[in-house]
Each structure stands twice: as structure tokens, then as C-alpha cells.
Amino acid sequence: MLVIASANRDPQQFADPDVLKIKRQEIRHLAFGQGIHFCLGAPLARLEGQIGLTTLLRRLPKLQLAIPTADIQWNPQLVL
Numbered sequence: 001m002l003v004i005a006s007a008n009r010d011p012q013q014f015a016d017p018d019v020l021k022i023k024r025q026e027i028r029h030l031a032f033g034q035g036i037h038f039c040l041g042a043p044l045a046r047l048e049g050q051i052g053l054t055t056l057l058r059r060l061p062k063l064q065l066a067i068p069t070a071d072i073q074w075n076p077q078l079v080l
């Protein structure tokens, strides 16, 4: 089974793969697939993400976790 989330955290492809680096230069991820079946909605999804995150951070500039990072429960699902 292909695990895209794992491929997107491949340490041979991305330095510090588990660190959120908003200005990351190496961004050849597989989140939208690859090749002939590359996601048709990728431009829309990117635009929505940009608008959504920008609006969220503008409206809630002090947004932060309510619990310590160490207490976050990870979702053990294979796909996402």
C-alpha cells in the first residue's frame, strides 16, 4: 500500500521532514499525486488553503494550542 503521508516525510527527500517550515524550498511533495492522475483540483485546493489559512491567522493572530505539544494524540490511520 502506498502511504503518501510517509513519502512526504521521507528524510532522504526533505530535511527535517517533521518540522513545519513555511518557507521550505524543497517542496516536491506527493500530496496531489503524480503523473497522469495528478489532482485536477490542486489549483483550487491551493487557493482555498491560502485564503483559509490567511483569514484564520488574520482573525485569530494569537491562535495557539490549548494543550502542550507533547500531549497531542496522533491519528494512527494509514492513509491520512
Ligand code: HEM
Pocket: 030, 031, 032, 033, 034, 036, 037, 038, 039, 040, 041, 042, 044, 045
Ligand atoms: C487538499 C485537497 C486535495 C488533496 C490533498 C487531493 C489529493 C488528490 C490526489 C492524491 C489525487 C490522485 C489520486 C490517484 O492518483 O489515484 C487526486 C486526484 C483528483 N482530485 Fe484531488 N485533492 C484535493 C482537492 C481536490 C479538489 C478541490 C478537487 C475538485 C474540485 C479535486 C479533484 C480531483 C480529481 C478529479 C482527481 C482525479 C484526477 C485523475 O484521476 O485524473 N481534488 N487528488
